[in-house]
Amino acid sequence: MALSTEQQTKMWAMLNQTRGQIGLTAYKDYIFGILFYKYLSEKATHWLEGESRGDTWENIYSKDSARALHRMRMKLGYAIQPNDFFADWKKAIDEDKFNIGMMTDAFGHFNQQVAFEAKGDFEGIFDGMRFDSADLGANAQARASVMISMIELLSSPEFDLSGDDTVSGIYEYLVAQFATVLASDMGQYYTPKEISDVMARILTYGREDEESFSIYDPTVGSGSLLLTTASYMKNSHKRGMIKYFGQEKDATPYRLSRMNLMMHGVEYNDININHADTLESDWPDGVVDGKDTPRMFDAVMANPPYSAYWNNKDREDDSRWREYGIAPRTKADYGFLLHCLYHLEDNGRMAIILPHGVLFRGAAESRIRKSLIDKHQIEAVIGFPDKMFLNTPISVCVLILRKNRIESDILFVDASKGFEKLKKQNKLRSEDVEKIVDTVINRKEIEKYSHVATLDEIKENDHNLNIPRYVDTFEEEEPIDLVALSAEIVALNSEIEKVEGEFLTLLDGLAITPDTMDIIEATKAVFR
Known part of the structure; x- marks a missing residue:
């Protein structure tokens, strides 16, 4: 069940009332961590209800604790001991027996009871919470008081987690709210849903019915691009049908992405999120027995940091960039693009969000762009309105690429004029999304909106892909009487x-x- 606007407003108001003097930057790690632990607790409780045959978990555990924990681990990827459930904390609060050590012990026990196969999915996932941190208060009593307020908040009807749609709805709403309020901290990890939808629908077009599908985001952030892409696959709800891969160098989004995927019902053995710098460390299984054997994916999507600095020295032999050239030290945009293209299946498609500068900047970027054009690998260029993102007011473009295209033309779409203006941001309307997707999929030519440019046209423009060179949006003013x-x-x-x-x-x-x-x-x- 989707959250209503009233539910969302009340939820955020309650959260702000209960956080006391804690800054939102620190608070988010605790609220997300405890919400996720509540989800895992309730998932384990639901499993136990079907397994216990009327017996209690405490009694089953007391008879053979090792066997009981093993059974839960094999099914869920983790195990929770008796008295360590979220509901146990709430009960202790109601009976005035709660202390912060209960949470410390519970998380310690949890980390010990993660299945070997699930280590990568749960490792360090609660590291953002420090129960002895001064962020929570000056002493144990003050810190316990903050934890009590969070547990009681998450026990309220507004945070009822019954149903996968409700769980994912709550999580998505909180991620979006924190990203909005903490734009400088989280804005870079959050892609507007409308742009995600455009990318996802293009990436999955014609392949929605496939029995298996692999998706990869090398700058995974909160995981929203992966989830949105998967949502357009008809088998996304079936275990093992969709495989989710991602890489993230920053610790907070690395934790959030794994929580996000699992709280959307993705099984731990379908998740493979790696904690590393994508440009510094290629996907882990790139070299086997001294031979380059990169893992390839059916769809690759990315919203990397724009024009970031990176170490581009001694990169000439890296197979990701060897055929095209090395992106400038001060602008890693093409480094990310070529990384994505390198890991794309021959029949796959990729979409990447980048600043417009990649379309026309010179020097090394010009040479890379020319090589991509000459290889016919750029399928479409879509320009979006400005002020779409939380962390930057600039307008961005999305490039759609395929590895082995026969056609040499490129579709240009100027979607910068169609949007709804909000207080601080611009937002694509549903009709704007539909128009972009329909135009790209059907490669339509629409006056003052889109144009399919031939390779000769592009060469005449010296391989410059700046959208106004191909789509004339100039509107003549009406003559004055x-x-x-x-x-x-x-x-x-x-x-x-x-x-x-x-x-x-x-x-x-x-x-x-x-x-x-x-x-x-x-x-x-x-x-x-």
């Missing part, structure tokens, strides 16, 4: 004279005193 304008000016002057006369008449009617004489005479002088 000088006769009508003159008549309007005469009428306005007449009206002004009439109003001024009426005002002077009113002044003549005022009683003149020594105190007001100078003011009235000065006012009349202005209108004479």
Whole structure:
């Protein structure tokens, strides 16, 4: 069940009321961590209800703890001991027996009970929470008070996790809210849903019914691009049908992405998120027995940091860039693009969000761009409105690429004019999304909106892909009717004279005193 606007507003208001003096940057790690642990607790409880045959978990555990924990680990990828459930914390609070050590012990036990196969999915996932941190309070009592407020908040009806749609809805809403409020901290990890939808629908077009599909995001952030792409695959709800791969160098989004995937119902053995710098460390299984054997994916999508600095020294032999050239040290954009292309299946498709500068900048980027064009690998270039993103006001473009295209033309779409203007941001409407997707999939030519440029056209422009060179959006102003304008000016002057006369008449009617004489005479002088 999707969250209503009223639910969302109340949820965020309650969260702000309960966080006390803790800054949102620190608070987010705890609220996400505890919400995720509540989800895991309730998932384990639900499994136990079907396995226990009326017996209690405490009794099953007491008979053979090792066997009981093993059974839960094999099914869920983790195990939770009796008295370590989220509900146990709430019960202790209600009975005035809670202490912060209960949470420390529970997370310690949890880390010990993760299945070997699930280590990569759960490793360090709760590291953002430090129960001895001064962020929570000056002493144990103050810190316990903050934890109690969070547990009670997440126990309220607004945070009822019954149903996968509700769980994912709550998580997505909180990620979006924190990204909005903490744009400088989280904005770079959050892609507007409308742009995600455009990319996902293009990437999965014609392959929605496939039995298996692999998707990869090398700058995975919160995991939203992976989830949105998977949502357009008809078998996304079936275990093992969709395989999710991602890489993220920053610890916070690395944790959030794994939580996000699991809280959307993705099984741990379908998740493979790696904690590393994509440009520094290629996907882990790139070299086997000294031979380069990169893993390839059916769809690759990315929203990398724009024009980031990177270490581009001694990269000439790296197979990701060897055929094209090395991106400049101060602008890693093409480094990310070529990484994505390198890991794309021969029949796959990729989409990447980048600043418009990649379309026309010179030097090394020009050479890379020319090589991509000459290999026919750029399929479409889509320009979006400015102020779409939380962390930057600039407009961005999405490049769609395929490895082995026969056609050499490129579709250009200028979608920068169609949007809804909000207070601080611009947002694509559903009709805007539909128009972009339909135009790209069907490669439509629409006046002042899209154009399919031939390779000769592109060569004539010296391989410059700046969208205005191919899509003319100039709108001529309507000619001015000088006769009508003159008549309007005469009428306005007449009206002004009439109003001024009426005002002077009113002044003549005022009683003149020594105190007001100078003011009235000065006012009349202005209108004479």
